Amino acid sequence: METLEMTQEEQFQARIDADVRIEPKDWMPDAYRKTLIRQISQHAHSELVGMLPEGNWITRAPSLKRKSILLSKVQDEAGHGLYLYSAAETLGTTRDQMLADLHSGKAKYSSIFNYPTLSWADMGCVGWLVDGAAILNQVPLCRTSYGPYARAMVRVCKEESFHQRQGFEIMQTLCEGAPEQKAMAQEALNRWWWPTLMMFGPKDEDSPNTAQSMNWRIKRFTNDELRQKFVDMMVPQAEFLGLTVPDTQVKWNEARQAYDFGEVNWDEFWAVVKGNGMCNRDRLGARVKAHEEGAWVREAAMAHAAKRAARQVVAA
Amino acid sequence: MEDAMQFAPSENPALATYSPEVRQQLFRFVLQLADTSLILGHRLSEWCGHGPILEQDLAMANIALDLLGETRSLYQYAAELEGQGRTEDDLAYLRSATEYRNPLLVEQPNGDFADTVVRQFLFDNFHYHFLKQLVNNADERLAAIAEKSLKEATYHLKWSSEWVIRLGDGTEESHRRVEKSIAELWRFSGELTIPTALEKELQTIGLIPEYADIQASMTAHAERVMEEASLVIPQQVFMLTGGKDGRHTEHLGYILTELQYMQRTYPGMTW
Secondary structure, three states: OHHHHOOHHHHHHHHHHOOOOEOOOOOOOHHHHHHHHHHHHHHHHHHHHHHHHHHOOHHHOOOHHHHHHHHHHHHHHHHHHHHHHHHHHOOOOOHHHHHHHHHHOOOOOOHHHHOOOOOOHHHHHHHHHHHHHHHHHHHHHHHOOEHHHHHHHHHHHHHHHHHHHHHHHHHHHHHOOOHHHHHHHHHHHHHHHHHHHHOOOOOHHHOOOHHHHHHOOOOOOOHHHHHHHHHHHHHHHHHHHOOOOOOOOOEEEOOOOEEEOOOOOHHHHHHHHHHHOOOHHHHHHHHHHHHHHOHHHHHHHHHHHHHHHHHHHHHO | OOOOOOOOHHHOOHHHHOOHHHHHHHHHHHHHHHHHHHHHHHHHHOOOOOOOOHHHHHHHHHHHHHHHHHHHHHHHHHHHHHOOOOOHHHHHHOOOHHHOOOOHHHHOOOOOHHHHHHHHHHHHHHHHHHHHHHOOOOOHHHHHHHHHHHHHHHHHHHHHHHHHHHHHHOOHHHHHHHHHHHHHHHHHOHHHHOOOHHHHHHHHOOOOOOHHHHHHHHHHHHHHHHHHOOOOOOOOOOOOOOHHHOOOOOHHHHHHHHHOHHHHHOOOOOO
16 A cells, blocks of 8 residues: 555645644644644734733723623633633643743734724724734634644634624724714724734745645645735725725736735834834733732632542542 | 613503602612622723633623623613613713712722632622512513523622632632732622612612612621631621712722723714
């Protein structure tokens, strides 16, 4: 039989190529495992840190209905964090280890959350643009080669599409409202547009991991392909809202059947990735503080569980 | 995403039978309940993203959301009782601190996790037993709101009771912290069941439950939980009151400053 002559690695690649899902107990190359742990934990951390910029507006939401929707959305993000940490744990890491890596700065999270949320319209932009970009990144992951990750993403994507709609609806309400509200919407779009384009990562030529991730079908589209899709999707939506995308080079290209657009400020991108964004220290600081101040609570829960188990043994 | 329960105004036949005076009293009482859930929900939502562990972040957001749902149903009903065309948002966002009628307990700061757990436990113990009576209320609308909230409050009380036990029984540090929270917050628990003049009037005409009837169940539950937690119920505590009559601690002003920021800055807009 031919397969007997294939190496483990070749067999693995053959399964990937045949779109057979890889499951936790299957053999996999170390590099595949490492790449996935890095990517899934980064994704989980993004959900966790992503709670902060929106959590920032829960107490100030302008109506009870908006407050309720926002709180529920941020709660969904905590839930996504939980599924994703669990998915990563199937690869042999632990949540404690992943959190330690986040807190030490070794593991990354999406840079978009290092931008501040300054007005209520930012809740609209985060939903409409940031979640919109996240969906483009994430929908293909529902077909990613690693089973637990793909299944977690199916659930995440369902909720994300609701989040995106609510963000668009906030923007629409602002744009149909008073002049101050529309100005608030435009001002927020001006601040969020470029950072969301950065969410797709560096240009393909500067993204050394892309080829291997595409080959392993962890990734299904390149960064630049997704960025183009995003622009093509969002420019008409901005026009519908009566808002102007802050890029003078945005122009429909009939030949390409796509929008041309300007160059992302890559210096800013790398500065924020390296920790020099407006909120990097605050975001990570808030997470470290919550974790450290929660240590005694986690210890108490463990101690109580152990005592209880011991009492049950004695009683039995 | 689920909106708070919506009722058609015609759904409550009792409304037409209330005298203007009773209707006004009921309005003030429903407002008090709504303020209570709103302020406690606000405090809990401040934890969002900062909890001691992700699962508890979720649990607190969940309780906050339940309380917010209850708040909306209550404000909507209050607005109908008042009949002046005010909306749930007008009632939540456009009243001053001294017009708020929540008990002092719920406006107390989150403090550490033990403070939050004890505040929640004291409130849930009242809320659950109060709602259990309220589901049989003569006012059908209040009874219906209570029925939905009771399911949620049952879970809330379970959550906060389990945490009091965990913290009391857990480690030396958690025991010391929860003991301190109890010493700090117990003095706000009495107000929950000490009736105000308004509550006495409504109790006299049978429109709200007698607090004396629920006190025994509340005490029994507190004793059971505190014993399992190896904690002692403070005795001879001077109980602070005033919130239900609009005399608050200084904390409420800051809560409202945040809560009302948008509505006060941009009056009369749709969000």
